[in-house]
Amino acid sequence: ESEVIHCIGCGAVIQTEQPNELGYTPNAALEKGLATGEVYCQRCFRLRHYNDIQDVHLTDDDFLRLLNELGREDALIVNVIDIFDFNGSLIPGLHRFIGDNPVLMVGNKVDILPKSLKKPKMIQWMKERAHEEGLRPVDVLLTSAKKPQEMEELLEMIEKYREGRDVYVVGVTNVGKSTLINQIIKQTAGVKDVITTSQFPGTTLDKIEIPLDDGHFLIDTPGIIHRHQMAHYLGKKDLKLIAPQKEIKPKVYQLNSEQTLFLGGLARFDFVQGERSSFIAYVSNDLSIHRTKLEKATAFYEKHVGGLLQPPRPDEVAEFPELVRFEFSIKEKTDIVFAGLGWITVTEPCVVAGWAPKGVDVLRRKALI
Ligand code: GDP
DSSP states (O other), X not given: OOOOOBOTTTOOBOBSSOTTSTTBOOHHHHHXXXXXXXXXXXXXXHHHHHOOOOOOEEOHHHHHHHHHHHHHSOEEEEEEEEGGGHHHHOOTTHHHHSTTOXXXXXXXXXXXXXXXXXXXXXXXXXXXXXXXXXOOOSEEEEOOTTOGGGHHHHHHHHHHHHTTSEEEEEOBTTSSHHHHXXXXXXXXXXXXXXXXXXXXXXXXXXXXXEEOTTSOEEEEOOEEOOTTSGXXXXXXXXXXXXXXXXXXXXXXXXXXXXEEEEETTTEEEEXXXXXXXXXXXXXOTTXXXXXXXXXXXXXXXXXXXXXXXXXXXXXXXXXXXXXXXXXXXXXSSEEEEETTTEEEEEOSSEEEEEEEETTSOEEEEEOOO
Protein backbone atom coordinates (compact mmCIF):
# COMPACT_ATOMS: atom_id res chain seq x y z
CA GLU A 1 0.00 0.00 0.00
CA SER A 2 1.39 3.37 -0.96
CA GLU A 3 2.00 5.96 1.68
CA VAL A 4 -0.32 9.00 1.84
CA ILE A 5 1.50 12.30 1.58
CA HIS A 6 0.02 15.58 2.71
CA CYS A 7 0.75 19.08 1.46
CA ILE A 8 2.58 20.91 4.21
CA GLY A 9 0.80 24.09 3.18
CA CYS A 10 -2.89 23.15 3.24
CA GLY A 11 -2.88 19.56 4.45
CA ALA A 12 -4.56 18.21 1.32
CA VAL A 13 -3.66 14.66 0.30
CA ILE A 14 -1.10 14.94 -2.49
CA GLN A 15 -2.15 13.48 -5.86
CA THR A 16 -0.59 13.66 -9.32
CA GLU A 17 -3.55 12.80 -11.52
CA GLN A 18 -6.11 15.59 -11.48
CA PRO A 19 -4.76 19.12 -11.98
CA ASN A 20 -7.95 20.88 -10.95
CA GLU A 21 -8.54 18.93 -7.78
CA LEU A 22 -7.21 19.44 -4.31
CA GLY A 23 -3.65 18.41 -3.58
CA TYR A 24 -2.46 18.21 -7.18
CA THR A 25 1.30 18.17 -7.67
CA PRO A 26 3.10 17.38 -10.93
CA ASN A 27 5.21 14.21 -10.65
CA ALA A 28 8.51 16.05 -11.05
CA ALA A 29 7.61 18.48 -8.29
CA LEU A 30 6.59 15.63 -6.03
CA GLU A 31 9.96 13.93 -6.48
CA LYS A 32 11.77 17.14 -5.68
CA GLY A 33 9.56 17.69 -2.69
CA LEU A 34 10.19 14.20 -1.37
CA ALA A 35 13.94 14.75 -1.75
CA THR A 36 13.85 17.93 0.31
CA GLY A 37 11.18 16.71 2.70
CA GLU A 38 8.88 19.61 1.80
CA VAL A 39 5.96 18.58 -0.37
CA TYR A 40 3.58 21.33 -1.37
CA CYS A 41 0.60 20.97 -3.65
CA GLN A 42 0.85 23.09 -6.77
CA ARG A 43 -1.64 25.58 -5.47
CA CYS A 44 0.27 26.25 -2.25
CA PHE A 45 3.55 26.27 -4.14
CA ARG A 46 2.36 28.97 -6.53
CA LEU A 47 0.83 30.93 -3.74
CA ARG A 48 4.09 30.92 -1.77
CA HIS A 49 6.32 31.72 -4.66
CA TYR A 50 4.31 33.86 -7.01
CA ASN A 51 1.36 35.13 -4.98
CA ASP A 52 -0.67 33.50 -7.70
CA ILE A 53 -4.03 32.07 -6.73
CA GLN A 54 -5.08 28.94 -8.55
CA ASP A 55 -8.59 27.76 -8.59
CA VAL A 56 -9.54 24.51 -6.92
CA HIS A 57 -12.77 22.66 -7.34
CA LEU A 58 -14.81 21.58 -4.40
CA THR A 59 -17.06 18.67 -3.77
CA ASP A 60 -20.64 19.56 -2.93
CA ASP A 61 -20.15 18.55 0.70
CA ASP A 62 -17.11 20.74 1.18
CA PHE A 63 -18.88 23.58 -0.52
CA LEU A 64 -21.93 23.30 1.72
CA ARG A 65 -19.66 23.30 4.74
CA LEU A 66 -17.98 26.40 3.46
CA LEU A 67 -21.29 28.15 2.84
CA ASN A 68 -22.47 27.28 6.32
CA GLU A 69 -19.28 28.80 7.61
CA LEU A 70 -20.12 32.04 5.81
CA GLY A 71 -23.46 32.24 7.56
CA ARG A 72 -21.72 32.27 10.93
CA GLU A 73 -19.41 35.14 10.03
CA ASP A 74 -20.19 38.84 10.14
CA ALA A 75 -18.90 39.80 6.72
CA LEU A 76 -19.53 41.29 3.33
CA ILE A 77 -20.06 38.59 0.69
CA VAL A 78 -18.80 39.44 -2.78
CA ASN A 79 -20.48 37.14 -5.29
CA VAL A 80 -18.64 37.03 -8.61
CA ILE A 81 -20.87 36.30 -11.61
CA ASP A 82 -19.99 35.73 -15.25
CA ILE A 83 -22.39 38.07 -17.02
CA PHE A 84 -22.09 35.85 -20.04
CA ASP A 85 -23.54 32.96 -18.08
CA PHE A 86 -25.70 34.48 -15.39
CA ASN A 87 -27.69 31.38 -14.52
CA GLY A 88 -24.68 29.12 -14.67
CA SER A 89 -22.96 31.48 -12.22
CA LEU A 90 -25.57 31.38 -9.52
CA ILE A 91 -24.80 29.47 -6.35
CA PRO A 92 -27.95 27.52 -5.57
CA GLY A 93 -29.47 28.63 -2.28
CA LEU A 94 -26.76 31.20 -1.53
CA HIS A 95 -29.27 33.53 0.09
CA ARG A 96 -30.23 30.85 2.60
CA PHE A 97 -26.66 30.26 3.70
CA ILE A 98 -25.35 33.73 4.19
CA GLY A 99 -27.71 34.79 6.95
CA ASP A 100 -27.97 38.54 7.30
CA ASN A 101 -24.70 39.25 5.58
CA PRO A 102 -24.90 41.75 2.72
CA VAL A 103 -24.05 40.58 -0.79
CA LEU A 104 -22.27 42.69 -3.37
CA MET A 105 -22.88 41.17 -6.78
CA VAL A 106 -20.02 41.62 -9.22
CA GLY A 107 -20.76 40.94 -12.88
CA ASN A 108 -17.42 40.02 -14.42
CA LYS A 109 -16.18 39.95 -18.04
CA VAL A 110 -17.88 43.19 -19.03
CA ASP A 111 -15.08 43.70 -21.58
CA ILE A 112 -16.61 41.14 -23.91
CA LEU A 113 -20.05 42.71 -24.11
CA PRO A 114 -20.60 44.66 -27.29
CA LYS A 115 -20.33 48.41 -26.79
CA SER A 116 -23.94 48.75 -27.93
CA LEU A 117 -25.07 47.22 -24.66
CA LYS A 118 -25.92 49.83 -22.04
CA LYS A 119 -24.43 49.04 -18.65
CA PRO A 120 -27.36 50.39 -16.58
CA LYS A 121 -29.68 48.10 -18.50
CA MET A 122 -27.47 45.11 -17.75
CA ILE A 123 -27.28 46.06 -14.06
CA GLN A 124 -31.03 46.44 -13.85
CA TRP A 125 -31.48 43.05 -15.50
CA MET A 126 -29.07 41.44 -13.04
CA LYS A 127 -30.91 42.95 -10.08
CA GLU A 128 -34.21 41.57 -11.31
CA ARG A 129 -32.73 38.10 -11.86
CA ALA A 130 -31.08 38.16 -8.45
CA HIS A 131 -34.40 39.04 -6.81
CA GLU A 132 -36.05 36.14 -8.59
CA GLU A 133 -33.45 33.91 -6.95
CA GLY A 134 -34.24 35.35 -3.52
CA LEU A 135 -30.97 37.22 -3.45
CA ARG A 136 -31.09 40.93 -2.59
CA PRO A 137 -27.67 42.35 -3.33
CA VAL A 138 -26.85 45.69 -1.68
CA ASP A 139 -25.40 46.66 -5.02
CA VAL A 140 -24.53 45.29 -8.45
CA LEU A 141 -21.33 46.25 -10.20
CA LEU A 142 -19.95 45.40 -13.62
CA THR A 143 -16.24 44.83 -13.94
CA SER A 144 -13.49 43.14 -15.87
CA ALA A 145 -10.98 41.19 -13.87
CA LYS A 146 -8.57 41.42 -16.78
CA LYS A 147 -8.35 45.20 -16.56
CA PRO A 148 -6.34 46.68 -13.71
CA GLN A 149 -8.12 50.04 -14.04
CA GLU A 150 -11.46 48.41 -13.23
CA MET A 151 -10.34 47.34 -9.78
CA GLU A 152 -10.52 50.80 -8.28
CA GLU A 153 -14.30 51.05 -8.45
CA LEU A 154 -14.66 47.51 -7.14
CA LEU A 155 -12.36 48.18 -4.20
CA GLU A 156 -14.21 51.40 -3.41
CA MET A 157 -17.51 49.54 -3.38
CA ILE A 158 -16.09 46.83 -1.16
CA GLU A 159 -14.79 49.48 1.23
CA LYS A 160 -18.18 51.19 1.23
CA TYR A 161 -20.21 48.09 2.05
CA ARG A 162 -17.92 46.11 4.29
CA GLU A 163 -18.18 48.65 7.12
CA GLY A 164 -15.12 47.43 8.92
CA ARG A 165 -15.80 43.72 8.41
CA ASP A 166 -14.10 40.86 6.60
CA VAL A 167 -14.89 40.24 2.95
CA TYR A 168 -15.56 36.78 1.49
CA VAL A 169 -15.31 36.38 -2.27
CA VAL A 170 -17.47 33.52 -3.57
CA GLY A 171 -18.25 32.20 -7.02
CA VAL A 172 -18.67 29.04 -9.06
CA THR A 173 -15.71 27.98 -11.20
CA ASN A 174 -14.89 29.78 -14.39
CA VAL A 175 -16.52 33.10 -13.54
CA GLY A 176 -13.06 34.70 -13.29
CA LYS A 177 -12.73 34.73 -9.52
CA SER A 178 -9.03 33.77 -9.51
CA THR A 179 -8.27 36.38 -12.13
CA LEU A 180 -10.10 38.93 -10.02
CA ILE A 181 -8.32 37.99 -6.80
CA ASN A 182 -4.95 38.08 -8.52
CA GLN A 183 -5.76 41.50 -9.92
CA ILE A 184 -6.79 42.75 -6.49
CA ILE A 185 -3.56 41.44 -4.99
CA LYS A 186 -1.54 43.23 -7.65
CA GLN A 187 -3.45 46.43 -7.04
CA THR A 188 -3.50 46.46 -3.27
CA ALA A 189 -0.62 44.53 -1.91
CA GLY A 190 2.10 44.53 -4.50
CA VAL A 191 4.06 43.31 -1.52
CA LYS A 192 4.87 39.65 -1.27
CA ASP A 193 4.43 37.61 1.89
CA VAL A 194 1.41 39.56 3.03
CA ILE A 195 -0.95 36.83 1.92
CA THR A 196 -1.69 34.16 4.46
CA THR A 197 -3.60 30.94 4.30
CA SER A 198 -5.72 29.39 6.98
CA GLN A 199 -8.18 26.53 6.94
CA PHE A 200 -11.89 26.32 6.74
CA PRO A 201 -12.83 24.35 9.82
CA GLY A 202 -13.80 20.81 8.98
CA THR A 203 -12.09 20.77 5.59
CA THR A 204 -8.57 20.30 4.32
CA LEU A 205 -9.12 23.42 2.34
CA ASP A 206 -7.10 26.53 2.72
CA LYS A 207 -8.62 29.95 2.30
CA ILE A 208 -6.51 32.76 0.98
CA GLU A 209 -6.50 35.81 3.18
CA ILE A 210 -5.48 39.18 1.87
CA PRO A 211 -5.03 41.67 4.67
CA LEU A 212 -7.02 44.89 4.50
CA ASP A 213 -5.70 47.96 6.25
CA ASP A 214 -7.77 47.69 9.44
CA GLY A 215 -6.84 44.20 10.59
CA HIS A 216 -9.61 42.58 8.56
CA PHE A 217 -9.22 40.32 5.55
CA LEU A 218 -10.45 39.77 2.07
CA ILE A 219 -10.86 36.02 1.83
CA ASP A 220 -10.88 33.96 -1.33
CA THR A 221 -13.00 30.82 -1.21
CA PRO A 222 -12.71 27.85 -3.58
CA GLY A 223 -15.16 27.60 -6.45
CA ILE A 224 -17.71 24.90 -7.03
CA ILE A 225 -18.43 23.33 -10.41
CA HIS A 226 -21.87 24.17 -11.63
CA ARG A 227 -23.11 21.20 -13.60
CA HIS A 228 -25.35 23.31 -15.76
CA GLN A 229 -22.38 25.23 -17.13
CA MET A 230 -21.43 24.54 -20.71
CA ALA A 231 -17.86 24.74 -19.40
CA HIS A 232 -18.45 21.50 -17.54
CA TYR A 233 -18.54 19.58 -20.82
CA LEU A 234 -15.57 21.11 -22.58
CA GLY A 235 -11.80 20.79 -22.53
CA LYS A 236 -9.46 23.67 -21.78
CA LYS A 237 -8.85 24.64 -25.40
CA ASP A 238 -12.51 24.73 -26.27
CA LEU A 239 -13.23 26.75 -23.17
CA LYS A 240 -10.81 29.36 -24.48
CA LEU A 241 -12.60 29.30 -27.79
CA ILE A 242 -16.14 29.70 -26.51
CA ALA A 243 -15.28 32.16 -23.74
CA PRO A 244 -14.92 35.33 -25.72
CA GLN A 245 -11.60 37.04 -25.06
CA LYS A 246 -12.50 40.26 -26.83
CA GLU A 247 -15.53 42.42 -27.41
CA ILE A 248 -18.16 40.37 -29.20
CA LYS A 249 -18.94 41.36 -32.75
CA PRO A 250 -22.62 40.67 -33.32
CA LYS A 251 -23.38 38.62 -36.43
CA VAL A 252 -26.64 39.32 -38.24
CA TYR A 253 -28.52 36.59 -40.15
CA GLN A 254 -31.53 37.10 -42.38
CA LEU A 255 -33.39 33.84 -42.01
CA ASN A 256 -36.41 32.31 -43.63
CA SER A 257 -38.72 30.13 -41.70
CA GLU A 258 -37.44 26.55 -41.37
CA GLN A 259 -33.78 27.45 -41.31
CA THR A 260 -31.30 26.41 -38.65
CA LEU A 261 -28.10 27.87 -37.24
CA PHE A 262 -25.48 25.67 -35.57
CA LEU A 263 -23.18 27.29 -33.02
CA GLY A 264 -20.22 25.03 -33.62
CA GLY A 265 -21.47 21.63 -32.51
CA LEU A 266 -22.47 22.99 -29.11
CA ALA A 267 -25.88 24.41 -29.74
CA ARG A 268 -28.52 24.79 -32.38
CA PHE A 269 -31.12 27.44 -33.17
CA ASP A 270 -34.18 26.69 -35.30
CA PHE A 271 -36.37 29.35 -36.88
CA VAL A 272 -39.52 27.25 -36.79
CA GLN A 273 -42.19 29.62 -38.02
CA GLY A 274 -42.60 33.28 -38.97
CA GLU A 275 -41.86 35.93 -41.59
CA ARG A 276 -38.33 36.34 -42.92
CA SER A 277 -36.48 38.50 -40.39
CA SER A 278 -33.13 39.26 -38.70
CA PHE A 279 -31.50 37.19 -36.01
CA ILE A 280 -28.42 38.51 -34.28
CA ALA A 281 -25.88 36.11 -32.77
CA TYR A 282 -23.78 37.28 -29.82
CA VAL A 283 -21.19 34.55 -29.32
CA SER A 284 -17.41 34.32 -29.29
CA ASN A 285 -15.95 35.66 -32.53
CA ASP A 286 -14.03 32.39 -32.83
CA LEU A 287 -17.07 30.15 -32.75
CA SER A 288 -18.14 29.28 -36.29
CA ILE A 289 -21.81 29.39 -37.19
CA HIS A 290 -23.33 27.18 -39.86
CA ARG A 291 -26.64 27.70 -41.55
CA THR A 292 -28.70 24.82 -42.88
CA LYS A 293 -32.27 23.76 -43.61
CA LEU A 294 -34.31 22.82 -40.59
CA GLU A 295 -35.57 19.58 -42.10
CA LYS A 296 -31.99 18.40 -42.66
CA ALA A 297 -30.55 19.77 -39.45
CA THR A 298 -30.68 16.64 -37.29
CA ALA A 299 -29.01 14.48 -39.91
CA PHE A 300 -26.50 17.26 -40.61
CA TYR A 301 -25.58 17.38 -36.93
CA GLU A 302 -25.14 13.64 -36.64
CA LYS A 303 -22.89 13.62 -39.65
CA HIS A 304 -20.76 16.66 -38.87
CA VAL A 305 -20.55 17.00 -35.10
CA GLY A 306 -16.86 16.90 -34.16
CA GLY A 307 -15.95 17.63 -37.80
CA LEU A 308 -17.38 20.67 -39.51
CA LEU A 309 -19.30 21.42 -36.34
CA GLN A 310 -16.64 21.99 -33.66
CA PRO A 311 -16.30 22.07 -30.74
CA PRO A 312 -16.66 19.34 -29.49
CA ARG A 313 -13.47 17.83 -30.87
CA PRO A 314 -13.58 14.44 -32.61
CA ASP A 315 -12.30 12.62 -29.51
CA GLU A 316 -14.89 14.36 -27.32
CA VAL A 317 -17.95 13.52 -29.38
CA ALA A 318 -18.57 10.19 -27.65
CA GLU A 319 -18.71 11.85 -24.23
CA PHE A 320 -20.61 14.92 -25.35
CA PRO A 321 -24.26 15.07 -24.20
CA GLU A 322 -27.00 14.99 -26.81
CA LEU A 323 -28.67 18.29 -27.71
CA VAL A 324 -32.03 18.91 -26.08
CA ARG A 325 -34.71 21.12 -27.63
CA PHE A 326 -36.58 24.02 -26.04
CA GLU A 327 -39.33 25.79 -28.01
CA PHE A 328 -40.26 29.43 -27.60
CA SER A 329 -43.13 31.46 -28.92
CA ILE A 330 -41.81 35.01 -29.33
CA LYS A 331 -43.99 38.11 -29.10
CA GLU A 332 -41.42 40.92 -28.78
CA LYS A 333 -37.68 41.42 -29.24
CA THR A 334 -36.19 38.58 -27.21
CA ASP A 335 -32.81 36.98 -26.49
CA ILE A 336 -32.57 33.21 -26.62
CA VAL A 337 -29.69 32.53 -24.23
CA PHE A 338 -27.47 29.45 -24.48
CA ALA A 339 -25.99 29.31 -21.00
CA GLY A 340 -22.29 30.06 -21.12
CA LEU A 341 -22.16 30.36 -24.87
CA GLY A 342 -24.00 33.56 -25.70
CA TRP A 343 -27.35 34.45 -27.15
CA ILE A 344 -29.35 35.05 -30.31
CA THR A 345 -31.63 38.06 -30.48
CA VAL A 346 -34.96 37.43 -32.18
CA THR A 347 -36.34 40.68 -33.58
CA GLU A 348 -39.86 39.80 -34.77
CA PRO A 349 -42.74 37.71 -33.43
CA CYS A 350 -42.21 34.06 -34.39
CA VAL A 351 -41.64 30.54 -33.11
CA VAL A 352 -38.07 29.37 -32.52
CA ALA A 353 -36.31 26.48 -30.82
CA GLY A 354 -32.98 26.46 -29.03
CA TRP A 355 -30.98 23.28 -28.49
CA ALA A 356 -28.19 22.80 -25.95
CA PRO A 357 -26.33 19.83 -24.49
CA LYS A 358 -28.48 17.96 -21.99
CA GLY A 359 -28.12 19.69 -18.63
CA VAL A 360 -27.30 23.10 -20.08
CA ASP A 361 -30.08 25.67 -20.07
CA VAL A 362 -31.64 27.50 -22.96
CA LEU A 363 -33.64 30.47 -21.70
CA ARG A 364 -35.43 33.49 -23.02
CA ARG A 365 -35.07 37.01 -21.73
CA LYS A 366 -36.18 40.43 -22.82
CA ALA A 367 -33.60 41.60 -25.35
CA LEU A 368 -30.66 43.34 -23.69
CA ILE A 369 -29.76 45.30 -26.81
P1 GDP B 1 -12.33 30.98 -11.74
O1 GDP B 1 -12.53 29.51 -12.01
O2 GDP B 1 -13.60 31.63 -11.33
O3 GDP B 1 -11.23 31.27 -10.80
O4 GDP B 1 -12.00 31.63 -13.16
P2 GDP B 1 -10.61 32.07 -13.81
O5 GDP B 1 -10.05 33.26 -13.11
O6 GDP B 1 -9.74 30.88 -13.94
O7 GDP B 1 -11.13 32.55 -15.25
C1 GDP B 1 -11.87 31.69 -16.10
C2 GDP B 1 -11.71 32.15 -17.54
O8 GDP B 1 -12.30 33.42 -17.72
C3 GDP B 1 -10.25 32.33 -17.96
O9 GDP B 1 -10.12 31.90 -19.29
C4 GDP B 1 -10.01 33.81 -17.83
O10 GDP B 1 -9.01 34.26 -18.69
C5 GDP B 1 -11.36 34.36 -18.22
N1 GDP B 1 -11.62 35.67 -17.59
C6 GDP B 1 -11.54 35.97 -16.29
N2 GDP B 1 -11.87 37.26 -16.08
C7 GDP B 1 -12.16 37.78 -17.29
C8 GDP B 1 -12.57 39.08 -17.76
O11 GDP B 1 -12.75 40.04 -17.01
N3 GDP B 1 -12.78 39.20 -19.10
C9 GDP B 1 -12.60 38.17 -19.98
N4 GDP B 1 -12.81 38.40 -21.27
N5 GDP B 1 -12.23 36.95 -19.57
C10 GDP B 1 -12.01 36.76 -18.26
